[in-house]
Amino acid sequence: MDTDLRGTRAVGGSSFAGAEMKAAPPSPDSFWVRYGWLLAAVWIIFLIYPINAIVASDMDLTRSLVAYGAIGSFAAIYLVGFYKFSGQMGRTPSAQVYLYFALLVGVALGTIPLIGVNVYSFGPFIISFSAYLMSVRWMWWTSGVTLGSAIAVALVGNLFDELIFLICLLVVLIIANAVNATLIRRSIAADALHQDFTILSEQDRMARDVHDVLGHSLTAVSLKAELAERLLDTDIEKAREELQQIRALTVEALDSIRATVGGLRRTTLEEELRLTREALRDAGLATMVVGNAEKIDVVRSHALSWILRESVTNVLRHAHAASCWITITDEALSIEDDGDSLSGSSEGHGIRGMRERARLAGAELSIGESSHGGTKVAVRWN
Template identity: 35%
Template sequence: MGGVWLVFLAFPIAGVVDSGESRPRIIAGVALYVVFAGVYIRGFRAMSRAVSRADVVRRGVAHLVALTLICVMIHLLVGSASVGGGPYLVALAMFVLPMWAAVGVTVVVLLVTTWLTTVSSELADTWYLSGVVLLVAVVTAVVRTIERRGLLHDELAAELTVSAERDRLARDVHDVIGHTLTAMSLKADVAERLLDTDPERARQEIAEVGVLSRQALAEVRAAVGGIRSARLDDEIASAERVLASAGIAADMPKDLSVVDPRHRVVLAWVLREAVTNVVRHSDASVCRVVLGPASLTVEDDGRGPSGLREGNGLRGVRERVDAAGGALRVSDASPGTRLVVTL
C-alpha cells in the first residue's frame, strides 16, 4: 500500500532539478531521492518479513531514521526541495509504529512542512503540502486500521475453528466411549451372572465385549481423525442390542426410509446418546423409538426427568441439534422420560 505514493516523488525531484543549485548538487539531490525511494520500499518489504510486532517496530524505526537522514542531506544540498520526503515518512510511520508514535511523527512532519512552506520563498506556491501530509496520514491510518481489524478477525476465526474442532472431538469421543463402555459393562455383567449356569452364553457375551472394545478403538481413531460418522440403521441395531443386554424391551422402528437422508446422521448420533441415557439412568423396562422425516422421539417408562441434570452427553446432543438448526425437548412422559428432536 505504501508504495503507491512513490509516483508523487516526481514532484520533489522536479523541484531539485529546478532549484538553481550547481549541477553536482542537483545530481546528488536526485540520486539521494532515488536512494530514498529504495529505502522506503525496503522498509515495507522488511515489515512484511518481520516475525513479530516488536520486529516490525524495530525494522521500521531503522528505516525511518535512514529516511530522515536522507531528507536532511537533501536539505543541505538543495535546500527546501527536501520537504517532498515528508509524506513518505508519515506513510511508513503509520504502518510500522504504534499509533501514538505514528501520530507524533505526523505532527512533527506537519509542523516542519508548514514552517518550510511559510519561511521559504521558493515554496510559496506549495502551501498545499501540509494538506498532502495530513491526507496521507489519514488514508494510511484508515488502511492500517482495516488491516489490523482483518488480522484480528482472522485470529479470532482461527481460534473459533480450533474451539469448534475441540468441541466436535469431545462430543464424538464422549458418544463413542459412553455408548460402547455402557454396552461392554452390561455384557460383562451378563457374562458374570451366566458363568456358572450357562457357560456357553457367557463365552458369547465375553466375545462380544472383545468385539465392542475393538470397535470402540476404531471409532475413537476415526473421531480423532475427523472422519467419524454415524449410520442410522447401525445405531438402531446397536440400540436393540444394548437395551436387550440391560433387560429393557425395545420398540424400534422398522422403516427407516421415512427419514430425510439429510437428517439421518444427526438423528443417529442423538439416538445413540439417548439410548445410552435410558440404559444408564432411567431404570426403565420399555424403550420406544419413533422416527419421522425430520424428527426423533425416544420414550421410556422409567423414573422420569425429575432432577435430571444436563451432563456432557445431553449437552453434546443439544449442540449437534442446534448446529443442524433443530430443537431438543426433554419432558415427563408420565411415567418415564420423553426426548424429542425436531430438525
C-alpha cells in the first residue's frame, strides 16, 4: 500500500536521522540529584560521638584542636562529596568519587591516635558514601570491613561495653542503607527508562511525520513531473507552469520537514482539505467534499489532517481511481475512492501510522471496501 520511508529508525539503537540514542542519565530535576546532599547532611548529627569522646578525654588543647579539625574536615569532605556526585548515582563512579572516598577513610584512620575506638563513629558515614555514591559491591565491602573490624576489636580488646552501641548502630544503618540505596537506584533506573521511552516515542512520531510529509509531496511531484513531460511537446507554457508548481512543492516539503523535525508543524484539517483538493484536481480526479472541519478540536484536527494526507496519498499512488469522496461529520471522517480495492493487501507503515494517530486522538480507524468499488478509510470518535 505504501513505501517505507522510515529506514532511519533503528531497533535497539533507536537512531533517527543519524542521531544515536544513549541510555539516559538521571534527570537533573529528580529529587535525589537536587536534594541528595541535604539527606546526607541529616546524618552529620552522629558526629556528636567522636566530639563527645574528645570532650570526655584528657588530651591537651593542641591535640583537641587537631581532633576537632579532623572531624570538621571529614564532615566537609562528606557533604561536598554528596553535593558534587549525588547526580551520578546509578552510573559507574568517576575517579573523583574514589578520591573523596579515600580521603574520608584516610581522615578517619588518622584520628585513631586521638579518639581510639571511637573512630568507628565515622563508619556510618563511610558506609553511606559507598552505598549511595559508589556501588552495591563497594557498600557491602565497606560494611563488612567496618562491622567485622569493630567486632574483632571488641572481642580482642574486651571492649564490648564501649563498642556495643556503635556495633548495633552499624548493623541498623547497613540494613537501612542497603534498602534505601536499592530503592533509589530502582527509582533512577525507572526515570532513565521513562526518558528513553519518551525519546523513542518522539523519534517514532517524527518518523511518522517525515514519512507522511515526504510520501504526499513526492507523490505530487512525481505526478506533476509526468504531466510536465507529456506537455513539453504540446503546451510548453503549461509544462513550465507544472515545473514551477513542482518547485513550490519541493520548497513546501522542505519547510514541512524542518518544522516537523523541530516539533513545530501542526497542520489543521481545514488546511489539509485545501491541499487535498489541489492535489486531487492536479491529478485529474473528480473530488467531492461533504461537511466542514470548523468544529473539530485542535488535537483531533492535527491527527485527522495526517490521516487525510496519508489516505489521499495512497489514493493517488496506488488506487488508479477516477474519483474521491471526502465526508466530515461531528463524529467521523471518511475517504473513499472508486479505484482498486485494498482487499487482501498487507498493512504497511502508513496504515499502522494512521491507526496510531487515530488511537492517540481518541478515535478508531477502519479500512474496508467502498460502495463506489474502491477503498474506504473511516475514522470515528465519540
